[in-house]
Amino acid sequence: MLEFDITRSLPKHSTRHLLHFRSSLRASEDRALFIALCASNGGGKSSLLNMLSGIDRPDSGVITFAATKLFDTTTNPNINLAPEARRVGYVFQEQRLFPHIKVEGNLRYAARARKRNGKISFNDGNSCKYDSKQDFAEVVESLALAGLLNRYPARLSGGEKQRVALARALLSSPRLLLLDEPLSSVDRQRKQRALRLLEAWNKQRSITIIYANHDLEECATLASHAITIVREESHSAEENIDAKGENIARSRVSAYGSIEEITTRLETSSEIGARALSIVPAYLGHASKIDSLWEASLNDPAASSDRASFELSTPDGMTPPLICNKKRTAYVRIRADDVLLAESDDKRACTARVLEIRKNDNDSSHTGQLLCGGQRLLISLTEQQTRYLDTQKDGLVSVRIRKAESGIR
Amino acid sequence: MLGAYEWEVLRLSLFVATLACAIFMPLACLWVWLYDRYRFFAREALDILFHLPLVVPPVVVGYSLLYLMGREGLIGAWLFNCCAISFAFTWKAAVLSSGTMALPLMIRALRTSLETMDRGLEAAARTLGASRRRAFFEITFAQIVPGFSSALLLGFVRSFGEFGATITFAGSIPAKTRTLPLAIYNYTLIPGAESDAARLSIIACLVASAAIFASALLHRSRRRRLQI
Numbered sequence: 001m002l003e004f005d006i007t008r009s010l011p012k013h014s015t016r017h018l019l020h021f022r023s024s025l026r027a028s029e030d031r032a033l034f035i036a037l038c039a040s041n042g043g044g045k046s047s048l049l050n051m052l053s054g055i056d057r058p059d060s061g062v063i064t065f066a067a068t069k070l071f072d073t074t075t076n077p078n079i080n081l082a083p084e085a086r087r088v089g090y091v092f093q094e095q096r097l098f099p100h101i102k103v104e105g106n107l108r109y110a111a112r113a114r115k116r117n118g119k120i121s122f123n124d125g126n127s128c129k130y131d132s133k134q135d136f137a138e139v140v141e142s143l144a145l146a147g148l149l150n151r152y153p154a155r156l157s158g159g160e161k162q163r164v165a166l167a168r169a170l171l172s173s174p175r176l177l178l179l180d181e182p183l184s185s186v187d188r189q190r191k192q193r194a195l196r197l198l199e200a201w202n203k204q205r206s207i208t209i210i211y212a213n214h215d216l217e218e219c220a221t222l223a224s225h226a227i228t229i230v231r232e233e234s235h236s237a238e239e240n241i242d243a244k245g246e247n248i249a250r251s252r253v254s255a256y257g258s259i260e261e262i263t264t265r266l267e268t269s270s271e272i273g274a275r276a277l278s279i280v281p282a283y284l285g286h287a288s289k290i291d292s293l294w295e296a297s298l299n300d301p302a303a304s305s306d307r308a309s310f311e312l313s314t315p316d317g318m319t320p321p322l323i324c325n326k327k328r329t330a331y332v333r334i335r336a337d338d339v340l341l342a343e344s345d346d347k348r349a350c351t352a353r354v355l356e357i358r359k360n361d362n363d364s365s366h367t368g369q370l371l372c373g374g375q376r377l378l379i380s381l382t383e384q385q386t387r388y389l390d391t392q393k394d395g396l397v398s399v400r401i402r403k404a405e406s407g408i409r
Numbered sequence: 410m411l412g413a414y415e416w417e418v419l420r421l422s423l424f425v426a427t428l429a430c431a432i433f434m435p436l437a438c439l440w441v442w443l444y445d446r447y448r449f450f451a452r453e454a455l456d457i458l459f460h461l462p463l464v465v466p467p468v469v470v471g472y473s474l475l476y477l478m479g480r481e482g483l484i485g486a487w488l489f490n491c492c493a494i495s496f497a498f499t500w501k502a503a504v505l506s507s508g509t510m511a512l513p514l515m516i517r518a519l520r521t522s523l524e525t526m527d528r529g530l531e532a533a534a535r536t537l538g539a540s541r542r543r544a545f546f547e548i549t550f551a552q553i554v555p556g557f558s559s560a561l562l563l564g565f566v567r568s569f570g571e572f573g574a575t576i577t578f579a580g581s582i583p584a585k586t587r588t589l590p591l592a593i594y595n596y597t598l599i600p601g602a603e604s605d606a607a608r609l610s611i612i613a614c615l616v617a618s619a620a621i622f623a624s625a626l627l628h629r630s631r632r633r634r635l636q637i
Binding site for chain 1: 527538
């Protein structure tokens, strides 16, 4: 469980930036939280992570993680656990590797620091459940760091630095892992392996992960929940200037919830990335001739006759059983552009109910929210199509899903 | 080439400068750390006090030391009574005066390099489980090695060449407090000893050059190691 309700005011040159972040997410029984955190530039994403890690102190509020109060100003005396006592791993956007220590020393820093810091104890007994030697080998292997161990950070490329920073945070045996655009310069193949490692540690070791990115897409199919942050500079001049004549910008959490809920909501669709997409659970059928294509459907084929089936592509070397659960469901990503209006006699089409249509801000296109096979889906619509849908009295249309993607792109 | 007298002067000078660095460098580090980390009473005033030797005439520093640490001085009298330690007109006085003169230079060099450090690294160390103090010493302090060596160099060269404060506080007693600059000054007072003064001056130049060269070597090897 992760709950926070915190405020902080950042004086930044001429503009005062007021942050108010509130969210409450509860993990499902079988899996720790994996939260995708989306915010535009300057939205306060790093500020939120800094406050959660204990590096920055909120002005007021409460942070609760897994029944432990990390921060609380409502009690007297206030609670404010030191960063080293929170067991929070943090991958910084700018990595922050120690330049005077070789990569191996960077990776082993946490183990050394914790050993010497014997006085800080954690109230969950399982802190040393895992063999650290094995962890080290696993992380080095998964992130392909073996060749870098003997180098100083100054001699690493951007992607290598990011992999080292991720490894260093993982090896600090965190309970909560904060990732601030951790893989933005890592190449596709290594990114996949890194994300798979994150997924495994999230599921097997119950490490709660917050993955911050501009775009939801990178970790969309791994995340169980999402939080979106918006920065608001309201249009009326009066509201924007306080008594001292300072400019004010406000950042707040605009939405939080499960990933399906957030991605299929029209209000938040533009906040989670450049292109609207829906993350939905899909049932996996069989693999087709080409290895990376699977047949999938929105609803359980056994239970329903009206099924929305589509082809599901997976990244190379990744088979759906790895990314789906026992019921053969996997979270998949369906772009709004890939949902098409279809003739009703199209064999692959299915019936959907139009719930809501909204015009996009920047052009004449529209985005619609559909209920299709029990799942909410977003669809991209032209002006003409929108007018056509308005004429459909019962709000029922035939749609076809061109394709969906699973895993990491 | 060098006579027994010159050897003795050189040996004493090196001894005094080394000891002054060995004692005052840790003090400089301590002060830089305290100043950086804590806000406390008279913080700025103390900092100005430690910087004074840089800007006041050395003779003022020497006189102040005499006033404070001399056998009749405020602290000196107490030290002499309780521990039978006496500074004035011994090599200890030379160490104290040259160290005091070198202190502000060492503080400045250390602080300048501390200011260029990325303090975000300390925050990173703390998320990895290091305490605040440990993060400072293992990450920030460990990285200011270049500042450290330049502080040591400046401090050493300053102590080695210290004249005004030493002659005021420690006097110019052969084999006890007559360091190289004092010996040169002494030769200039003796008619016909110009060549001796010149010889000692050349030695002074050589020692200073060697110190700078050693510091540059240290710097270069570190740069090569970190590949920056």
